[in-house]
Amino acid sequence: MQNKKIFINGDFYLVRPGGKRAQAVAVENGIINAIGTNRDISHLWRRGYKKYDLQKKFVLPAFNDAHLHLAAVGNFSKQVDLDGVDSLHSAVSIIKKAAAKLKPGQWLKGRGWNKNLWGGEFPDKNVLDKITDNPVALDSKDWHLLWVNSAALSCCNINRDTPDPPGGVIEKDDTGEPTGILKEQAVKIVYDRMPPLSYNDKIDSITEAQKKLLKLGIAGVGDFDTWPTVISELSELEKSCRLKLRICKMIYDNDFDEAVRSGFRTGKGSEHFRMGHLKLFSDGALGSQTALMFNPYRDSKNNYGVETLTQNQMEEFIAGAVKNGISVAIHAIGDKANFQSLNALGKYSGAFAKAGLIPRIEHAQILRKKDVGLFRKFGITVSVQPIHATSDRDVADKYWGKRARYAYAFRSMLESGANLAFGSDAPIENADPIAGIHAAVARKRANDDRPSWYPEEKIPVTKAIEAYTIGSAGACCFDDIAGSIEIGKRADFAVLSDDIVRMKPSDVYKAETLAAIIDGEFVYGKGNILW
Numbered sequence: 001m002q003n004k005k006i007f008i009n010g011d012f013y014l015v016r017p018g019g020k021r022a023q024a025v026a027v028e029n030g031i032i033n034a035i036g037t038n039r040d041i042s043h044l045w046r047r048g049y050k051k052y053d054l055q056k057k058f059v060l061p062a063f064n065d066a067h068l069h070l071a072a073v074g075n076f077s078k079q080v081d082l083d084g085v086d087s088l089h090s091a092v093s094i095i096k097k098a099a100a101k102l103k104p105g106q107w108l109k110g111r112g113w114n115k116n117l118w119g120g121e122f123p124d125k126n127v128l129d130k131i132t133d134n135p136v137a138l139d140s141k142d143w144h145l146l147w148v149n150s151a152a153l154s155c156c157n158i159n160r161d162t163p164d165p166p167g168g169v170i171e172k173d174d175t176g177e178p179t180g181i182l183k184e185q186a187v188k189i190v191y192d193r194m195p196p197l198s199y200n201d202k203i204d205s206i207t208e209a210q211k212k213l214l215k216l217g218i219a220g221v222g223d224f225d226t227w228p229t230v231i232s233e234l235s236e237l238e239k240s241c242r243l244k245l246r247i248c249k250m251i252y253d254n255d256f257d258e259a260v261r262s263g264f265r266t267g268k269g270s271e272h273f274r275m276g277h278l279k280l281f282s283d284g285a286l287g288s289q290t291a292l293m294f295n296p297y298r299d300s301k302n303n304y305g306v307e308t309l310t311q312n313q314m315e316e317f318i319a320g321a322v323k324n325g326i327s328v329a330i331h332a333i334g335d336k337a338n339f340q341s342l343n344a345l346g347k348y349s350g351a352f353a354k355a356g357l358i359p360r361i362e363h364a365q366i367l368r369k370k371d372v373g374l375f376r377k378f379g380i381t382v383s384v385q386p387i388h389a390t391s392d393r394d395v396a397d398k399y400w401g402k403r404a405r406y407a408y409a410f411r412s413m414l415e416s417g418a419n420l421a422f423g424s425d426a427p428i429e430n431a432d433p434i435a436g437i438h439a440a441v442a443r444k445r446a447n448d449d450r451p452s453w454y455p456e457e458k459i460p461v462t463k464a465i466e467a468y469t470i471g472s473a474g475a476c477c478f479d480d481i482a483g484s485i486e487i488g489k490r491a492d493f494a495v496l497s498d499d500i501v502r503m504k505p506s507d508v509y510k511a512e513t514l515a516a517i518i519d520g521e522f523v524y525g526k527g528n529i530l531w
Helices: 038-047 070-078 088-099 125-129 150-155 187-191 199-214 231-239 253-261 311-323 335-346 349-355 374-378 386-406 410-416 433-442 461-468 470-475 505-510
Strands: 004-008 011-013 024-028 031-036 050-053 058-061 063-068 108-113 136-140 145-148 168-172 178-184 218-223 246-252 273-281 327-332 360-363 381-384 420-422 493-496 513-518 521-525
Touching (some): 063 420, 063 470, 125 145, 150 178, 168 187, 178 187, 218 513, 253 273, 311 327, 327 335, 335 360, 374 410, 386 433, 420 433, 420 470, 433 461, 461 470
Parallel strands (some): 218 246, 246 273, 273 327
Antiparallel strands (some): 004 024, 058 493, 145 178, 493 513
């Protein structure tokens, strides 16, 4: 049975070609087949098309978040939430309440603590040992540190004799005893011993995440959750037609061999579930002061961050990935990590192009000025999260000083010719694309009275929209069917309360998503926009 709709009386911003608009769009079986004025389209109503009046609302291609953690977004509410807690004392109170509800031996899991809000000092296992004898594992806000207690260390056989794993650090005190802080690859020791979520729990987490993202007008995502734990669940949701989002699934280095054997190839899949990139980590993060830098962090003589993979090690993975038709996305935060990652990918730029693959660098949070042009030179998409800039500005100034001039350098990237893809890194940050666009165009949070942070790196709203639509869809292998409003593409729309292109850039945050349409079907609607 054919499903025909016309959406009239809208203010459609098509994205491509740049700046063009339309009043109405016709859709048949989820595919756009006509674009024009109300007069151009309205006559189709007599041919069996159902009519929807969008009441002159501003309509964009539905957003695509190039980098988030899907199941974690849905599972967020099931863990102890320490995000934004501004003191260790307050954190202890929250942890105590959660620990009181535990069964004997049950793990207490949580996330979001930020030592930079607690005076910059790391907490230790002794704080948690006084709260509970149950094993406790709490991820830092940036997910690059794990705070555990003695019970968790014992469960994982981590003691004074345990060596640091490659690319990781088990922090120890002056006597050689583990403090309870694990950095970078060391966190995997605990992750591998923690009880996994059940199949049903994972299904629930994914569907809950989908519900949250659809409300934000997001139709597609690059999912960086661990591959083996959700691949079957995503397949099941797709087969049962419960998967509304378009998901580009990434894999990690420890999953690579299994993925190759199973036929994982970048771009392979359906209109709602496609294979993505091999994700590598070249360093840590700013918040944990483990991002790899050319020069030490301020107030430190010997902390250059953590090199989780050398350039040679990255090149070995890249060679194997390209050989098997898999593109690569490298996490790089520090300036040295970005330089090494750019050159590792650049060495294989010809091979990527020949295979029709587009590599990515994730975050690219701080660069040397002379390295900005390497993205375009090597054909590497820069996948960035603008909301990090407004969240991290104080920490960046504290630890990077004047080097932060080229932190989150979105305008410099654009002017160099780099292809930008925007995302949120949710649940680490807010998944709302409108908040992300505002961060890119205002370089400050809505409630921040200070001047914009390095305002020379602001970008126009139109460019931010492109990065959150066609740019991110391309980074996630969906630009053939999504990312712009064009004949032949899927009818994925976000209906907004305000025209964010024409409003004052600093006011963009005031807009909200009223409805989301995927494949021509309303998957979320607010107020009377459905009628």
